[in-house]
Amino acid sequence: METATQKPPPANEAPRHRRSRIHEAMPGTGTHVVRRPVKPRPTTGRWRTTKNMAMLVILALFFILPHLPWPRPDGQPQQALLFDFAGGHAYVLWFRLGYEDLLLLMGLLLVSAMGLFFTNTLVGRVWCGFACPQTVWTDLFRKIDHALAPRVGRGGVRLFWVGVSFLTALTILAYFAPASTLWPAIFSGEAAAFVYAFLIAFTLATFFLATLVQDMVCTHFCPWPRFQAVMVDRDTRIVTYQAWRGEPRGPVKRKAFAETGAPKGDCVDCGLCVKVCPMGIDIREGSQLACIGCGLCADACDQVMDKLGLEEGLIKFSSDREQERAIAGTAAPAPRIRARTFGYGAMMLLVVAIIVPVYLDRIGVIVNVVPDRTGGFVTLSDGSIRNVYQLGVQDGRSPPGPLRITVDGLAPAEVLILSPGASTDHGNRVPAPSGRVNQENFRMLVTVPAGVAQGRVPVTFRFTPEEGGASVAEARATFVGPEPRQ
Ligand code: SF4
C-alpha cells in the first residue's frame, strides 16, 4: 500500500491543536495523513441533554453495580454484579447463572443484537451516539478537559484523565473478583501479579481509547458502522441536513444575495454544526459512515435558526421519505413501523418467549431417572430384589442443597445413592452440587425385601430438601421384580 504523509484534512477548530502522532488512513486514497485530534466545541440543546442523561445513567451503572451490596445466601458473593469465572458462576442481581446457562446467555445476546437492529432501522445509530462506551468515555474525558483545562492546565487535565482511567480499570476488575477483597489486596500489594498487569493494561487502554484514538475507533476499528449502513432504508430517521431548505447556503448579510435577489437557503454557513461535531465531519455533505447520530449538530443549528428567527430543524432526525414529502409539501407522516422493524421486533419477542420458560424451568430442581442399561433386577443373597437407575439432578435453587429421596408405590424400599466412579455411599441423600455446574449424575440402587415387588411396579421418586418441607421434584419410573408364580 502506498503510504505518504499529507496535510491533514480540515477538522473542527484544528488550528488551535498540536498534531497527534497518530496517522490516519484516508478512505479510498491509499494514503495516510497525520491525524489531527477532533476537539468539538461544547453545545447545548435537547440532544446534548439526552446525551448527558444517558452518560450519567451508564456511568452510574458501570461504577456502582459491582460495588452495590446485594444480600445472598452464605458462601455466595454479596455484590450485585459479579462474573466469577473461578467459581463458575455469574451473579446478576437476583440471578445466579452457571455454565449450564450458556443457552440463556446466547439468547440474551441474540435479544441484544435484535434490539440493536430494531433501533437501527428506526433511528439509525442512536446506540453509537448515546450509549456506546467508546462514545460515553470519550465524551466524559472531553468534558473533563473543557471544565478543568482553564483551571489546572494541560498537565492537570492529563493527570485527571489518568485518575479516571485507573478508576475505570479498578471497576472493570471488580466485575470479575469481589471488590470487597480485591481492592484491599491491590492497595496492600498482596494481589497476584496478573491482577496488576490487568490493572495497568485496562488503565492504558482506557486512556489511549478516550484521549488519543477517540473518534478513530468508530471510523476505523468498529465494524458496526459497516453493518448498520445496510440496515438503513428510506424510512430510517437519521441525522440529516435538509439541503432542500438550506441551499444555496451563504452568510446572512451576503451582498450577492441582497443585490441580485437570488434565492438563498436557510443555512448561513456559520460552520457551527461542524465545530460541535465529535467526529469532525460536515453533515451538510450528506449522510456519512463517520456520523454517529448524536444530534449535536442539530442542537447547534437550532440555536442559529432561533437567533435568525427561522424555523428549527434545518438539521434533524428525518428519513429520506420524510424529506421527499417535505419537498413535495405533503404533510402525511412517513411510516415508522415497516416489515424489517416488525421482523426484528418479532424475532426479539420470540427469543424472549423461548428463554424465559427455559430460565424459569432451570431455577427449580430437575431430576431424571432412567433404568441402568442392564435393566432387569438383581436378586441378592438374602433374597431381596435390587434395581439400579441412573439419576441426573440439576439443582437451580439459590443456593443448591442436599435432597432426600423417598419412594412412593414400594414399601419398604431402601435407596442408596452412589457417585459415579466412586464408592462413596450417600445413603438416600443426594449431595449438593460441588462442581462449577449445578448438574450431577449418580447411580441409584433401590432394594426391596423379597416378595415386596412382583413384575413391573410403577413407582414415584420424591425429592425433598434435607432441611424438610415439601418435595421439590419427582420422577416416575418402573421397578422390576420377579414375575409372580402362576
Ligand atoms: S449550523 Fe446550521 S446554519 Fe450553521 S452552517 Fe450548519 S447547517 Fe448551516
Ligand code: SF4
Ligand atoms: S454529523 Fe451531527 S449527528 Fe453526526 S456525529 Fe457529527 S454532530 Fe453527531
